[in-house]
Amino acid sequence: MTERQRREAIVVRRATQGDAESIATIHVDAWRHNYRGLIDDDTLARRDFDSRLGTWRRELELGAEVLVAVQRQAVVGWARVGAFRHPPETRPDVRSTTQGWAEIHGLYVSPSAQRCGVGSRLLREADSVFTARCFRNVGLWAFANNLAAIRFYESCGFSDQKLDQNFEINGQPLVERLLARRL
Ligand SMILES: CC(C)(COP(=O)(O)OP(=O)(O)OC[C@H]1O[C@@H](n2cnc3c(N)ncnc32)[C@H](O)[C@@H]1OP(=O)(O)O)[C@@H](O)C(=O)NCCC(=O)NCCS
Numbered sequence: 001m002t003e004r005q006r007r008e009a010i011v012v013r014r015a016t017q018g019d020a021e022s023i024a025t026i027h028v029d030a031w032r033h034n035y036r037g038l039i040d041d042d043t044l045a046r047r048d049f050d051s052r053l054g055t056w057r058r059e060l061e062l063g064a065e066v067l068v069a070v071q072r073q074a075v076v077g078w079a080r081v082g083a084f085r086h087p088p089e090t091r092p093d094v095r096s097t098t099q100g101w102a103e104i105h106g107l108y109v110s111p112s113a114q115r116c117g118v119g120s121r122l123l124r125e126a127d128s129v130f131t132a133r134c135f136r137n138v139g140l141w142a143f144a145n146n147l148a149a150i151r152f153y154e155s156c157g158f159s160d161q162k163l164d165q166n167f168e169i170n171g172q173p174l175v176e177r178l179l180a181r182r183l
Contacts, residue, residue, distance in 0.1 A: 010118055012125040015066035015078065017057070022075035023066065024052035026110045033111040038145050043170045067125050069109075069118045077109035079122040081129055084139055094163055094178070101180070102126075102135035123156050131183050139180035141165070150179065157181045 015023065031039075031047050059080075060066065069077040084103040086095050104126060109118045130138055142149050144164060158179040167174045 009071055010076075010116075010121050011070045012067050012121060013070065015060060015068045017060050019066070019068050019075055019078075020053060020056040020060055023060075023068070023078050024049055024056045026075070026078060026108050027052050027056070027106075029111055030108040034148065035143075035146075038143060039169065039174070040172050043172060046170065065129070067122055067129070069122050071113060071116075071118070075110075076113035077107075077118040077122055079107045079126050080105040081126045083135075091165065094165065097161065097163060098137075098139050098178070098180075100135075100137075102130040102133075102138040102183070104138065104140040107140075119152060120156055127183060135183055137180055137182055139178055141176040142179055144175040144177040150177070153179045 028047050028049050032044050035044060065081050067079045067081065068075045082103060082105055084098045084101040085105070086098070104123070107119060107122060109122075126138070139161070140153070140158070142153065144150075150160075158181045161178040161180050163178040165176050165178075167176045
């Protein structure tokens with residue numbers, strides 16, 4: 001199969017309850033594969049499949065909007081999409097900048113399928129969902145030290161909004177960077 005055919009063979013659809021296992025597997029595998037060196041080994045080891053599966057089953061049951069990319073009948077990536085989230089601790093400058101935006105809540109591609117066009121295809125499908133709902137801007141938070149993901153988003157038209165926020169996972173301080181683009 002040529003590279004072009006590989007990229008064409010990706011189908012994106014809305015996730016169902018039956019996709020929870022695939023979504024959780026990709027989530028855990030991509031964390032361990034891509035975040036080694038960015039996040040403490042201890043934290044990565046604690047990201048276990050069973051707890052992720054429980055979380056995803058609940059999220060899908062509650063109506064989380066997740067797009068899955070399918071290649072040769074296997075789910076190879078997912079994107080969770082929706083309105084921009086503003087938890088209570090959101091800073092006023094972040095809140096005012098991102099008010100009314102769409103958000104990519106999460107985007108993960110199976111390590112074995114990375115760099116084959118799956119992530120960019122999921123972003124294009126997310127665009128269709130957002131424009132159908134009249135959103136004008138889409139944003140997302142990426143770990144500031146996740147340079148590979150930042151390169152990926154930049155290649156898809158996102159730019160650094162110069163609004164970082166501090167974040168903590170299991171006591172490890174991390175910085176998240178706001179990336180965005182117009183739809
Ligand atoms: C980031 C991620 C979603 C990208 O998905 P992907 O399917 O591998 O990306 P694509 O194949 O669509 O890449 C499109 C373009 O983005 C850029 N890109 C992708 N991965 C890159 C990397 N590791 N380094 C530099 N540029 C990259 C390239 O320009 C690429 O085009 P090319 O392959 O023709 O050169 C995927 O690597 C992933 O799941 N990473 C782990 C989880 C993660 O970091 N998610 C983002 C959280 S905010």
